[in-house]
Amino acid sequence: MKRLLARFLIFTFLLIIWLLLTYPFSIQELTAGAVVSLLIALFSAGSIPIFAEMRTGPRAIIWGIAYLFVFFFELVKSNLDVAFRVLHRKIPIQPGIVKVRTTLTSRIGRLALANSITLTPGTITVETKGEYFYVHWIDVRARNIEETTQNIVKKFEKYLEVIFG
């Protein structure tokens, strides 16, 4: 059942990419794409275990869509913040590498969290060790690991927890 679901996910994923690539598409291209996606999904599902870890319930999908908006909002906010620091005459930065702890357990969840942290300007994930992430932060304004986790991780984590676990 789990493998069937993984195959279906790969098939849908490949087909959507193909449709975006050939948009506006004809029925001929659609059929060819569907056949190739189906073949790939049938022969490769076992070798991509990371797809099998994803949750696919309706709750995960709704929170996933909500996460897109939350993430885009954070992206704009931190972009403006970094832009302000760049243009300021004195360059008001307080850089440093801090340590944060995540409660996510799945590999794909941690991947999504680390990439979200890196994509927001002002923070880069430098290294990960198990549940700890080392993050280069442009404005260190927290004293210990709880505060840094609260500042950097929590806003993404509460959504990713539902989506990936």
Place this chain on the structure above:
Amino acid sequence: MELQTVLPILGGLLSVVGALFLLLAAIGIIRMPDVYNRMQTGTKATTLGSILFLLGIGIAQPSWLGKIVLLILFIVFTNPISSHVLARAAHFRGIPLAKGTVRDCLADDEAGEQGVCE
């Protein structure tokens, strides 16, 4: 107004805003003190910059929208990996952090020190 006249204007405006963010990234690369902070502006102000720029083109030219969405997805999935690897390589190569850096928990943990990081 006709949709045909509004869309190119809207797309053009979005592209200009995106280009502004790219300009800010370039200024940041010149002004920031060390490699890590340059990366903060140089690799990441470009995320929003490129997304807005591409989206602007997609809105002005709706038949390209599918490919534009793919490009944006590609940037969103690859950009964090390259910046993470650059920062990691710089750190393990031993490139020092700028003066005024508050702390370096990764170096502390590798040296086995119990500092302010816990």
